[in-house]
Amino acid sequence: MVNNIPAGNLQLCAAVLFTGSSFRQISKFLGAFNIQGLSEQCFYRHQAKLLIPTVNWQWKLEQDDLIREALESGSVTLGGDMRADSPGHSAKYGSYTMMNLTCNKVIDIQLVQSNEVGNSVRMEKEGFVRSLTMLEERGVNVEAIVTDRHTGVQKFLREERKEISHYFDPWHMGKGIGKKVDELGKRKSTQDAGQWRKSLVNHLYWSASTSSSGQEAVAKWTSVANHMQNVHTHDNVLFPQCLHGPLVGEGSRVWLKLSTAACERLTDILLAPRFVKDVEKISPVYHTSTLEAFHSLIIRFSPKSVGFSFKGMFARLQVAALHYNENANRSHATTVEGVLRYAIVYPKYKHGDYTVRALKTKPTSFYIDKLMALLFDSVVEDPLLYQEHSEKVPVPEPLCAQYERPDKQDAVSRHRTRFFKKT
Missing domain, CATH: 3.30.420.10 (Ribonuclease H-like superfamily/Ribonuclease H)
Structure with missing residues (x-):
């Protein structure tokens, strides 16, 4: 006890x-x-x-x-x-x-x-x-x-x-862009746009993490509209050209052609005024x-x-x-020999693709x-x-209406009223 x-x-x-x-x-x-x-x-x-x-x-x-x-x-x-x-x-x-x-x-x-x-x-x-x-x-x-x-x-x-x-947060912004690109990929006229989903999300993260200012992040992000058309020079002094080398052979992409439905609609999504304005405030570190x-x-x-x-x-x-x-x-888990441990997982958002994740010690x-x-x-x-x-924690009123039971005197009064009406 x-x-x-x-x-x-x-x-x-x-x-x-x-x-x-x-x-x-x-x-x-x-x-x-x-x-x-x-x-x-x-x-x-x-x-x-x-x-x-x-x-x-x-x-x-x-x-x-x-x-x-x-x-x-x-x-x-x-x-x-x-x-x-x-x-x-x-x-x-x-x-x-x-x-x-x-x-x-x-x-x-x-x-x-x-x-x-x-x-x-x-x-x-x-x-x-x-x-x-x-x-x-x-x-x-x-x-x-x-x-x-x-x-x-x-x-x-x-x-x-x-x-x-x-x-x-870039994760939320990348998630929103990814959903819109997935919708384009499901349509026959714009299915080529769906192949750019992973590259676009990665480019958004890269634009945020490698920029010293919001204007530079916007310049890098808007450059992708030219890049996906195989155009790698841009009319922006903050980011005049792409930093990658020549994309040939295995490095080539399924380039989108100008004036096609896939190119035009995807460009409208990437360069939407509100989204571009928010890219300027994307978090570079956290x-x-x-x-x-x-x-x-x-x-x-x-x-x-x-x-x-x-x-x-x-x-x-x-x-x-x-x-x-x-x-x-928690620290990174290791084997008995001291080798760092990793695991291959298949998250739902990867749509069948895998990712390598570091294993942590037991909680x-x-x-x-x-x-x-x-x-x-x-x-x-x-x-x-x-x-x-x-x-001291304030508890709000119940969400649903509660039935208030009448007191005994009111119940007796109502019973007498009904009785006299009948008689």
Whole structure:
């Protein structure tokens, strides 16, 4: 017994939440072995009173350390992106993650419910504003931010935070271009354009990483419209000609002919005014690919097929952040002889093509030991402090309308009214 609570029950409940498991799955597992477990009400009671306050407090300690490191570094470059809790455009929750790209650590997470801002489309801007405001209030000097091309975030930084440099993630921009080129490749009249997809995405990355200014990145990017027509000199002083040698034999390409449907439509996509304007702000150094990796990790702790309460969802996001920060900078795995290990994988976005990926050392979970120690050494013994901290998290109104049951007196009055009407 721990403070009049069966220790086994509390340990089982803590293991379920701290590892990102589900009570129903664990209950089925115990039932398959015919092992007596605890009730669902008992689990959610311990989760609300003890487990969630423990996670909130441990994340507070982690966040305080990360902010202290950011203050010592002077200025930081942040990366931000939102993840919806369900596929499609009808999400209930939107979790906005702010990551310190300098050290590859999640520094803040904001959870927004759609009815707080009117609809699910506005959740990303709200989460971004909340996170940036909190970090600035803590004294963090934000030098630059890398995000996707969300219009609400662009407008906010352009009007409210002019001193912060705003960059766009090349992965998101390359993904958008790739989808449009794939659509051209599916049509008979423009199928030759589809063969340029990989080269165009690579050229976008190269334009960003090898340019010293946004104007130079634009000059290099717009040159591809001439290059794919086998024209390698350009009317731009910043990039007058291509840097490659003669492309003959195996180095030749399927060149597009001028005035053909494939050439004209692909050129319209590549030189669209809005896209070219955004290329000028493409990030030359930092990307948000690590944010995408963190969003993939969140699925292990809060699957999109399962619904959670607001505090339950927030706690699982914090556990996921603790796991990511502990394993963010793992070293390269080696064999017994000391040879670096690699693996060949076939990502979905490669459409059957492969890529070589460096294998990392096995992830650790020491954060679970810290959570368990905090729970049994402090929270169970004196839960008031931790519960008060957990209650500071504002919980929005329920998303759906709730039926309000009338009190007993009103029910009796309505019954008497119906009785007298009948008589």
